[in-house]
Amino acid sequence: MDQPRPVFVDSETVVSERPRDHKAELRLWLRLLTCTTLVEDDIRSRLRARFDVTLPRFDLMAQLHKTPQGMTLGQLSSRMMVSNGNLTALVERLVDAGQIERRVSEADRRVVQVALTPSGEAAFADMAREHGDWIAGLFAGLSEAETEQLMRLLDKLKTSARSAMQAARDRTAP
Amino acid sequence: MDQPRPVFVDSETVVSERPRDHKAELRLWLRLLTCTTLVEDDIRSRLRARFDVTLPRFDLMAQLHKTPQGMTLGQLSSRMMVSNGNLTALVERLVDAGQIERRVSEADRRVVQVALTPSGEAAFADMAREHGDWIAGLFAGLSEAETEQLMRLLDKLKTSARSAMQAARDRTAP
DNA sequence: CGCGATTATTTTAAGCTTAAACTATCAGCC
DNA sequence: GGCTGATAGTTTAAGCTTAAAATAATCGCG
Known part of the structure; x- marks a missing residue:
């Protein structure tokens, strides 16, 4: 299976053909x-x-919880790594549920600020406590040293991925 | 245990106070x-x-590629870790696109078998080659040793999570 | 000032995803 | 043979998600 087939390496495609199988x-x-x-x-x-509650709603509330003064939709979008248009509807539903509130910035009327309401804050506090326990339970099989090591390796992976993505971007639009 | 540091349950520290902070x-x-x-x-x-092509379609084709004799929807569902109902529509679209084909099992008429068509196989082969390069590029910042280590730690995490989930299930329905 | 470029968000269309209810088929059992 | 329960998929309703186009406000610069 997967016998080393002959590969014609032209100068364009050196990186990608057969040499390693990835x-x-x-x-x-x-x-x-x-x-x-x-x-x-x-x-x-x-x-x-x-x-x-749905996971996206929880995630959004978690972001707002970390920033009590509230955030703009743009900030939320980039922190949550979801598209901008996604947030419009998600925020709308959470506003309807009374968990968060939106207000248009006075300084820049394009900007929408979002923050937890007191009731949203309370609801999140309840959820966050159990959420932390659940996560801890799922990760319980890892020792402290392994947790640290995994953290370090994932950090390295994050850096690697970001740099590869940047390189691809540079190649496309130089 | 439970070092009694004075904890004021304000919005900053809710997650982290009590038994352990996770x-x-x-x-x-x-x-x-x-x-x-x-x-x-x-x-x-x-x-x-x-x-x-969308990512879910690629993933589905990748699963079928690994199993040339085809799979049932149930197998696909569990391998892809998506709901059963999800597949119905996804498969439908790929059938329409001529990339895969479905046939009802003769042995058990509830069962639906799915497999790549020749044209789907060819299309996947093209995509898979580049996909492998992309992944390799994203992970290129990790040494071989680190890759192995990360693999090992993630395996351990997988085991840990599965066992925690099983434990929770046992607790709910004993 | 005024105009073109930029930025923040919304809208739209298509597709993905889930949970829950439903249909159809099969397997065992008396 | 005809129940009973289990299994494989489909349907439905709601919600999530994206990419791309549209809207609206601001900024920079002549």
Whole structure:
């Protein structure tokens, strides 16, 4: 299987053809994805069962909780790594539910500020406590040293990915 | 235990006070999520730009590629970790696009088998080659040793999460 | 000042995703 | 043979998500 087929290396495509098969990286990526999906699905279903709240709503409230003075939609969008248009509807639903409030900035009338309401803050506090326990439970099989090591490696991966993405961008628009 | 530092339950510290603060695990989880989202979004946008295909479609085709004899929807659902109902529509679109084909099992008429068509196989082969390069590029900042280590730690995390989820299930329905 | 470029957000269309209810089929059992 | 329960998929309603186009406000610069 996968016998070393002859590869015609022209000067354009040196990086990409056969030399290495990228199998290790692909397996690592799939494993990373599996872990994330596993945790995410578990948290999603617990949030629904216990608090009748969706994961995106929880995430949004968590961001606002970290910044009590509120944030603009643009900031939220980049911190949550979701598209701008996504937030419009999500924020709308949370406003309807009385958990957050929006106000147009006076300084710049394009900007919309969003913040937790007191009731949203209280609701989030309840959820966050259990959420922390759930996460801790899911990660409980890792020792403190392993946790640290994993943190370090993921940090390195984050840096690597960002730099590869930047390089690709530079290549496209030089 | 439970060092009684005076904790004022204000909006800053709600997450972190009581029995243990779970802060390290929470940060680790957020970092894991960030890495996955970063890679996933990059791959998604490249697949769209380069092949005009969505990530879920690519993932489905990747699963079928690994199993040339085809799979049932149930197997696909559990391997892809998506809901059953999700697949119905996704498969429908790929059938319309001529990339895969469905046939009802003769042995058990509830079961639907799905497999790549020759043209789907060819299309996937093209995409997979570049996809592998992209992933390798994103992970290029990690040494071989680090890749292995990360793999090992994620494996451990996977085991930990699964066992925590099983424990929670046992607690609910004993 | 006024105009073109930029920035922040919303809108739109298409597609993805889930949970829950539903349909159809099968397997075991008397 | 005809229940009973389990299993495989589909449907439905709601919500999430994106990319791209549109709107609206601000900024920079002549």
